[in-house]
Every structure is written in C-alpha cells, then in structure tokens.
Amino acid sequence: xxxxxxxxxxxxxxxxxxxxxxxxxxxxxxxxxxxxxxxxxxxxxxxxxxxxxxxxxxxxxxxxxxxxxxxxxxxxxxxxxxxxxxxxxxxxxxxxxxxxxxxxxxxxxxxxxxxxxxxxxxxxxxxxxxxxxxxxxxxxxxxxxxxxxxxxxxxxxxxxxxxxxxxxxxxxxxxxxxxxxxxxxxxxxxxxxxxxxxxxxxxxxxxxxxxxxxxxxxxxxxxxxxxxxxxxxxxxxxxxxxxxxxxxxxxxxxxxxxxxxxxxxxxxxxxxxxxxxxxxxxxxxxxxxxxxxxxxxxxxxxxxxxxxxxxxxxxxxxxxxxxxxxxxxxxxxxxxxxxxxxxxxxxxxxxxxxxxxxxxxxxxxxxxxxxxxxxxxxxxxxxxxxxxxxxxxxxx
Amino acid sequence: xxxxxxxxxxxxxxxxxxxxxxxxxxxxxxxxxxxxxxxxxxxxxxxxxxxxxxxxxxxxxxxxxxxxxxxxxxxxxxxxxxxxxxxxxxxxxxxxxxxxxxxxxxxxxxxxxxxxxxxxxxxxxxxxxxxxxxxxxxxxxxxxxxxxxxxxxxxxxxxxxxxxxxxxxxxxxxxxxxxxxxxxxxxxxxxxxxxxxxxxxxxxxxxxxxxxxxxxxxxxxxxxxxxxxxxxxxxxxxxxxxxxxxxxxxxxxxxxxxxxxxxxxxxxxxxxxxxxxxxxxxxxxxxxxxxxxxxxxxxxxxxxxxxxxxxxxxxxxxxxxxxxxxxxxxxxxxxxxxxxxxxxxxxxxxxxxxxxxxxxxxxxxxxxxxxxxxxxxxxxxxxxxxxxxxxxxxxxxxxxxxxxxxxxxxxxxxxxxxxxxxxxxxxxxxxxxxxxxxxxxxxxxxxxxxxxxxxxxxxxxxxxxxxxxxxxxxxxxxxxxxx
Numbered sequence: 114x115x116x117x118x119x120x121x122x123x124x125x126x127x128x129x130x131x132x133x134x135x136x137x138x139x140x141x142x143x144x145x146x147x148x149x150x151x152x153x154x155x156x157x158x159x160x161x162x163x164x165x166x167x168x169x170x171x172x173x174x175x176x177x178x179x180x181x182x183x184x185x186x187x188x189x190x191x192x193x194x195x196x197x198x199x200x201x202x203x204x205x206x207x208x209x210x211x212x213x214x215x216x217x218x219x220x221x222x223x224x225x226x227x228x229x230x231x232x233x234x235x236x237x238x239x240x241x242x243x244x245x246x247x248x249x250x251x252x253x254x255x256x257x258x259x260x261x262x263x264x265x266x267x268x269x270x271x272x273x274x275x276x277x278x279x280x281x282x283x284x285x286x287x288x289x290x291x292x293x294x295x296x297x298x299x300x301x302x303x304x305x306x307x308x309x310x311x312x313x314x315x316x317x318x319x320x321x322x323x324x325x326x327x328x329x330x331x332x333x334x335x336x337x338x339x340x341x342x343x344x345x346x347x348x349x350x351x352x353x354x355x356x357x358x359x360x361x362x363x364x365x366x367x368x369x370x371x372x373x374x375x376x377x378x379x380x381x382x383x384x385x386x387x388x389x390x391x392x393x394x395x396x397x398x399x400x401x402x403x404x405x406x407x408x409x410x411x412x413x414x415x416x417x418x419x420x421x422x423x424x425x426x427x428x429x430x431x432x433x434x435x436x437x438x439x440x441x442x443x444x445x446x447x448x449x450x451x452x453x454x455x456x457x458x459x460x461x462x463x464x465x466x467x468x469x470x471x472x473x474x475x476x477x478x479x480x481x482x483x484x485x486x487x488x489x490x491x492x493x494x495x496x497x498x499x500x501x502x503x504x505x506x507x508x509x
Numbered sequence: 510x511x512x513x514x515x516x517x518x519x520x521x522x523x524x525x526x527x528x529x530x531x532x533x534x535x536x537x538x539x540x541x542x543x544x545x546x547x548x549x550x551x552x553x554x555x556x557x558x559x560x561x562x563x564x565x566x567x568x569x570x571x572x573x574x575x576x577x578x579x580x581x582x583x584x585x586x587x588x589x590x591x592x593x594x595x596x597x598x599x600x601x602x603x604x605x606x607x608x609x610x611x612x613x614x615x616x617x618x619x620x621x622x623x624x625x626x627x628x629x630x631x632x633x634x635x636x637x638x639x640x641x642x643x644x645x646x647x648x649x650x651x652x653x654x655x656x657x658x659x660x661x662x663x664x665x666x667x668x669x670x671x672x673x674x675x676x677x678x679x680x681x682x683x684x685x686x687x688x689x690x691x692x693x694x695x696x697x698x699x700x701x702x703x704x705x706x707x708x709x710x711x712x713x714x715x716x717x718x719x720x721x722x723x724x725x726x727x728x729x730x731x732x733x734x735x736x737x738x739x740x741x742x743x744x745x746x747x748x749x750x751x752x753x754x755x756x757x758x759x760x761x762x763x764x765x766x767x768x769x770x771x772x773x774x775x776x777x778x779x780x781x782x783x784x785x786x787x788x789x790x791x792x793x794x795x796x797x798x799x800x801x802x803x804x805x806x807x808x809x810x811x812x813x814x815x816x817x818x819x820x821x822x823x824x825x826x827x828x829x830x831x832x833x834x835x836x837x838x839x840x841x842x843x844x845x846x847x848x849x850x851x852x853x854x855x856x857x858x859x860x861x862x863x864x865x866x867x868x869x870x871x872x873x874x875x876x877x878x879x880x881x882x883x884x885x886x887x888x889x890x891x892x893x894x895x896x897x898x899x900x901x902x903x904x905x906x907x908x909x910x911x912x913x914x915x916x917x918x919x920x921x922x923x924x925x926x927x928x929x930x931x932x933x934x935x936x937x938x939x940x941x942x943x944x945x946x947x948x949x950x951x952x953x954x955x956x957x958x959x960x961x962x963x964x965x966x967x968x969x970x971x972x973x974x975x976x977x978x979x980x981x982x983x984x985x986x987x988x989x990x991x992x
Contacts, residue, residue, distance in 0.1 A: 126891075126894075127975060129763070130888075131755035133751075137752075165576040171975075173979070191894065237979055237980075278568045280577065282979075320580060363981040
C-alpha cells in the first residue's frame with residue numbers, strides 16, 4: 114500500500130502572484146505561469162524559506178495525498194482542492210510532523226484518544242517542521258530553574274531557551290525536538306527527544322522570542338540529564354515545531370478541562386498563559402486537574418497559586434502526603450462530577466489529558482462514571498468529542 | 510567578521526551594511542535621522558502614533574528573519590538600512606558593459622543619471638505616506654488600519670534605503686538631495702513631490718486599495734528594473750525592497766477583492782441581479798460594481814503615466830549604461846544590448862491608433878509598461894472570479910492604454926476605455942460614465958466610517974480570508990491609544 118505524503122501547495126484564491134516565494138525558494142521548487150504559482154513536490158524539501166516572505170498566507174497550505182498533485186494539475190486550479198478522505202485507502206490523514214520518526218512518536222503519544230486526533234476548530238493554524246535534524250535552530254539557554262523543592266524526590270526544571278533572531282513559529286501544545294550531543298551505542302548521533310512547550314506562543318513575556326520547557330530528570334536519561342544540566346548561555350539545537358492537533362481553541366466561548374500529572378502540565382501552562390494574554394477578564398473557562406506526589410514535587414505549585422480560581426479552577430491531587438489518603442486526578446474528577454457532567458454535552462467543551470501513560474485508564478474510568486451518572490455513554494461522547502477536535506490525549 | 514545577513518543594532522540605525530565601521534556615512538545618517546523622525550511625527554494623527562501596532566520588522570534579510578511580528582509604536586519602529594546579500598561575481602546584466610563585473614562604486618560618467626533615478630524613486634516613498642496620512646481616521650477595521658501602517662512604515666524604510674545610497678555614494682550632492690526628500694511635500698504648492706500621481710490626496714479606502722494595487726505596482730516594476738542595475742548596491746537595495754513591496758500589492762489586491770466580495774454578497778442577499786441598478790445597490794450600503802470600474806479606470810491610467818514617454822532616450826541611455834534593466838532581465842534570452850532589435854509601440858496620428866516598430870532600446874519604458882499591464886491584468890481576472898462566483902453578470906476590465914492619459918503619445922487624446930477615438934466634446938460629455946464623478950466620491954466618502962472593534966468590519970467590505978501572521982479573526986491588530 115502506498116504511504117500518504119504531505120504535499121506543500123499554494124491556495125490560488127488567496128495568492129496574489131507576487132512571486133516572493135519563487136525568489137525565496139533556495140531549491141527553485143516554486144514556478145509559475147501567467148495564472149498560478151505552483152510547488153513541485155519532487156523538488157520541495159520543506160525547507161520553509163518561502164513561508165516568511167509570503168504576504169498573504171497562501172503559501173502555508175498542506176494536503177495529505179496518496180499521489181502528489183502534478184504541476185499541470187496545480188496550474189489549472191481555480192481553488193485549492195479539499196482534503197480527500199484517505200481513510201478508505203487505509204492512509205493516516207493526520208500528519209503531525211514531516212519527520213517519520215517524530216510522527217511515530219506523536220502518534221503513539223496521541224493513541225490514548227482512541228482514534229485519529231483532530232485539532233480544535235478554532236485553533237490557530239500550526240506550522241510544523243520548520244527545522245529538521247539537518248537544519249536545527251540554535252537556541253541559547255536563558256535560564257534553568259528547579260521547580261520542585263530541593264528535598265523533593267523529583268528534579269523538575271523550567272528551562273528558558275532564547276531563539277535570538279531565529280524564527281520558530283510554535284503554538285501552545287506543540288512540541289520541540291531536542292538533539293542531545295553525542296552518540297548512541299551504535300555510534301550514531303542521538304535522535305531528537307520531544308518536549309511540550311510550556312510557554313505561550315509569544316514568549317515567556319509578551320513578544321520575547323523565547324520558549325520554555327518543563328523537563329524532569331530521569332535516571333540514566335540521555336536527553337533529560339543533558340537538558341537539566343544546561344547552564345545559562347549554553348547552546349541547544351532544536352527541531353520542530355511538531356504536532357498539529359493538541360492545540361488550544363481560540364474561540365473565547367470554549368471551555369477547557371485539563372488533566373495532567375507531573376511534566377504533563379507543560380502544555381497547560383502554555384494554554385493558561387495564552388488565555389491570560391488573549392482574554393484576561395474571562396471567568397470560568399478553564400479547569401485544571403493536576404496530580405503529583407506532594408505539593409513540593411508539583412511543578413509550578415507556587416505560580417499556580419497566584420492564578421485566581423475564577424480564571425483557572427484548580428484541583429490538586431496528592432498521592433504521598435503524610436497522614437492523608439492517597440488522592441489521584443481521577444478522584445478529583447469524580448468529586449467535581451456534578452460540574453463536569455453538563456459540560457460533556459456542551460459543544461464548547463474541550464478535554465485534554467497529558468502525562469504518563471499510566472494515568473489514562475484511571476482518567477477514562479472517571480469520565481465514564483461521570484457520563485454514566487448523567488445517562489450518557491462515555492465511549493460515544495468521547496468519540497464525538499474527538500471527531501470534532503475536542504478530546505485530546507498526549508501521554509508517554 | 511561583518512555579518513551581512515543579520516541586522517546589527519550597534520548603532521542607532523539598524524543595518525546590515527557595517528555602519529558602525531563607516532564613520533562618515535554613520536555621522537551623515539545620524540544627522541539626517543532627527544529630521545526624518547520629525548517628518549514622521551508631523552504626519553499621522555497623534556493618537557495613532559501612540560498606539561501599539563502589530564507590525565513586522567526585518568531582523569535579517571534572509572527568508573527566515575525578515576518578517577518578525579510584534580507590537581510597536583510607529584515612531585519607535587526600527588527603520589533600517591537593509592540590502593539583500595551580495596551575489597558573488599555578479600556581472601552587469603545589460604547594455605554596453607554587459608558581462609563586466611558589477612560596479613561597487615558609482616562610475617563617474619553615470620553619476621548624475623544614477624543620482625536622478627535614485628532621487629525620483631526616493632521621492633515617491635515619503636510622498637505616498639503623506640497622501641495616506643488621514644486614512645486611519647476612517648479605517649474599516651483594525652486589520653485594515655494595521656495594513657495601512659505596515660505599508661506606511663515600509664515606505665518610510667524605503668526612503669531610508671534610498672537616503673543611504675545618496676549619503677554613501679554621492680557625497681555632498683547626495684546629502685543635499687537627502688535633505689530635499691524631507692522638504693518636498695505631497696500636494697504642496699511651493700515644493701510638491703516630483704511625480705504628478707504622488708501629489709493627489711488619497712481620499713478614501715477604495716482609493717487607497719486601488720493606489721496600492723495600481724500605483725505601488727508601478728513602484729514594483731521600477732524596483733524590478735533597478736534591481737537589474739549594474740550598480741550593485743542599488744540592485745541589492747531594490748531586491749530587498751521588493752520583498753516588502755509584495756505586502757503592498759497584497760493590501761491592494763485583497764482590499765479591492767474584499768470590497769467586491771461584500772458588494773456581491775449584499776446583492777445576492779437582497780436578490781439584486783442587475784449590477785447597473787446603482788441606486789438599489791447603494792441602498793445596501795456597499796459600493797456598486799460600475800463605480801469600482803470607474804475607480805479602476807482612474808488609478809490604472811494615472812499609473813500608466815508614471816512610466817513616462819513610450820519612446821525615451823533617457824530610458825535608452827539608462828539601459829545602455831547598465832543602470833536600469835528590463836523586468837526580469839536575468840531571465841531574458843537575448844544579447845541584452847538591444848542594438849538591432851525593435852519593439853512594437855502604439856502611435857497616435859490624425860485620430861488613428863497604429864502600432865509601429867520602434868528601436869527596442871528607446872522603447873524600454875514601453876516594454877516595462879507592457880509587463881506592468883500584464884501583471885496588473887492578473888488581479889483583475891481574480892476579482893472577476895469573485896463576481897462570477899456570485900453569479901453576477903459583470904466583468905471589470907483594464908481600459909485602453911490611450912484612455913485618460915496625460916503623458917506620452919496619447920496625452921489628452923479623446924479615446925474611450927474601449928479604445929475608440931471620438932471627439933473631445935463627446936469625450937467630455939461621457940467623462941462621468943468612465944471616471945469617478947463628484948457624486949461617486951461623495952457616496953464613497955459617506956461610507957468611510959471607522960470601525961475599531963477587534964474582528965469587526967465596516968459594512969462595505971468583507972473580512973479577510975486569512976489573518977496577518979495567522980492571527981485569529983478577532984485579533985487586536987492595533988491597540989488604540991485612548992487619549
């Protein structure tokens with residue numbers, strides 16, 4: 114069976130034929146006749162040099178196809194064809210990244226949603242794979258702060274990477290690849306490891322060209338130790354951005370239920386800060402269910418405390434606090450069941466689950482109970498939400 | 510090592526030309542700088558100067574860094590001197606010196622000619638900002654206001670680009686010319702701008718869109734021709750300006766397109782099928798298609814005049830000297846000298862329009878204008894596609910090259926948009942059918958009410974299909990300063 118590919122195309126209804134992209138493409142993959150500007154799929158290697166100079170955004174179009182559209186076909190277009198449904202052909206239509214290895218990693222992370230992931234309808238259009246393994250972007254470490262208490266059992270760090278003059282168009286919920294230096298046991302360079310961005314798209318502070326990551330030191334972890342040991346001023350090679358579905362809806366009428374453990378909180382920090390910047394006066398649009406062993410080992414415990422409960426409704430679950438019963442995120446979900454139940458049938462509700470694979474089953478069971486109590490079938494609710502881009506799982 | 514891609518901020522003037530080690534030019538530009546800022550501050554109404562505008566600024570001249578978006582107050586915009594990267598071993602592309610290494614300094618014999626070309630180009634840049642200075646007061650949306658300001662700051666940067674060349678390569682004469690660029694004023698009686706089309710005020714947003722589509726496109730073609738210059742710094746300057754110019758083309762094409770879109774939608778919704786039922790269409794608060802055609806006729810013909818005389822020895826000299834090439838000279842396959850070639854040029858004799866072969870060398874203006882017309886026709890076709898999609902029987906068209914001209918062989922000739930020669934009296938009697946009348950202007954002016962809610966648009970124009978920098982529909986492109 115043929116493997117579907119992601120083809121770079123230009124929307125002829127939006128393009129103004131200024132040919133800035135033709136000039137920008139270092140591979141001469143873009144040509145034109147008197148009518149249309151077209152991309153030769155056999156030459157285009159997704160270097161993305163054309164994206165910035167395009168004044169219209171027409172250049173930023175991608176279709177997943179079994180057979181690339183030829184130049185002749187594209188020259189005859191009056192409008193961009195619709196994305197064909199490739200599910201019948203057995204193809205996977207949700208291309209999250211152009212790099213096969215990264216796509217496989219993301220597909221595995223999104224498995225828990227129980228079907229092909231879709232982006233929220235009002236999410237910003239994501240750009241993927243601006244920088245690949247062959248042309249990573251260099252970032253400079255601007256800060257490396259320990260988030261967990263010195264005596265906590267986990268060492269989780271907040272890393273701020275300055276992109277300098279580089280352009281790296283990343284959205285909240287997208288991931289970056291980090292290339293650790295050195296080689297594996299077979300003498301090959303280490304491949305990229307993926308980390309969710311924990312800052313909003315416009316930087317830690319508005320309009321700073323930086324991004325942050327939330328990384329936990331793993332025993333013997335090649336990349337996590339590399340990152341956790343980084344010093345201010347160190348240089349890091351990044352690839353990405355990756356991921357095109359685990360994104361925040363921009364529609365202010367939408368409500369988010371975010372469930373996470375540990376460093377799974379990273380995208381939700383980005384989501385929260387995004388909404389703090391775009392709709393600071395909003396009330397009751399976000400719920401966060403956050404699990405950790407103790408308050409000392411819960412990343413961002415201090416800063417989270419400062420976000421008003423009316424803006425972000427927080428439910429913390431701690432499983433190792435002395436003299437207290439073990440509590441997990443699923444318990445907190447059930448406690449809030451009465452408030453969650455009516456949200457399950459509301460088309461504005463978006464659910465996000467992020468953390469360790471181990472949390473999936475418990476969270477799923479909790480939603481099942483809540484749905485059941487409201488006379489709903491969770492499997493059906495979940496499928497409908499997923500189909501409409503409102504149910505997202507990213508676990509590892 | 511000198512970094513020629515990334516912009517250096519080690520002087521007050523961002524640049525990628527190593528200004529910090531070029532004391533003479535740096536000093537001259539620093540002296541010119543306050544005058545420029547004064548000029549800018551005196552232009553656009555104060556509350557817009559204080560507003561935060563979501564603009565793009567170039568931080569490098571390679572594709573990845575030149576469109577960096579962020580909020581900025583316009584007087585704090587980082588205007589800078591940016592040249593496209595030098596092409597190794599570049600050669601003079603045309604004329605008698607074809608094939609010789611491109612000049613890095615101005616050859617003495619062409620000094621005056623080259624200075625004049627740079628001054629004319631430079632004069633149009635601040636002129637258009639002056640023409641558009643009051644438009645923000647009636648912006649149909651924050652999105653459009655932002656696009657206007659982006660065009661304005663980039664025209665400002667284009668002025669910087671030309672002023673740099675004057676200071677760097679033309680000594681005391683150049684400095685004097687650079688000062689003059691800030692003294693002339695669009696529409697002024699004492700010191701007008703150099704070209705006629707740049708002394709008319711841009712009275713409304715449809716005029717602005719038509720101006721950016723048709724008149725800025727003349728600018729684009731002139732830049733294309735200067736990008737082919739054998740004087741390498743001029744070529745590199747213009748090549749970078751062209752990337753920015755694409756945004757201006759975009760504002761024009763989509764602005765007119767969105768106006769047409771809204772008119773068609775309103776007609777469809779009201780069940781109006783006759784595009785010539787002007788009163789019924791205007792009752793909907795949108796601009797009728799025949800009036801849009803009249804605006805097109807006006808701006809297209811004013812822009813044709815900017816190309817100068819069809820047959821011109823000045824143009825021939827510039828080409829022959831290798832100072833100004835043809836459109837896409839590097840892609841043309843001939844000897845690049847034009848010594849024995851001919852080019853068809855229209856003639857107007859005894860009330861008849863004829864086509865005659867002229868020496869190609871003296872017809873380079875005509876050729877550039879033909880390339881322009883071809884380029885301009887593309888967008889008109891796409892506007893017609895919008896009308897067709899709404900099942901309305903109407904098609905916009907570019908008028909005949911002889912219609913409503915003030916320069917060249919058709920100067921003052923009574924020719925209709927279809928290219929028929931008629932008597933002067935007949936022409937005068939029908940003028941208002943072809944060109945906007947006072948009443949048309951009044952009607953359009955009546956629609957120009959500002960809309961400043963994010964995501965909201967005036968009733969006469971459709972929202973854009975894609976946001977700037979992929980922003981969502983209700984993005985606040987301008988955070989208005991409330992005084």
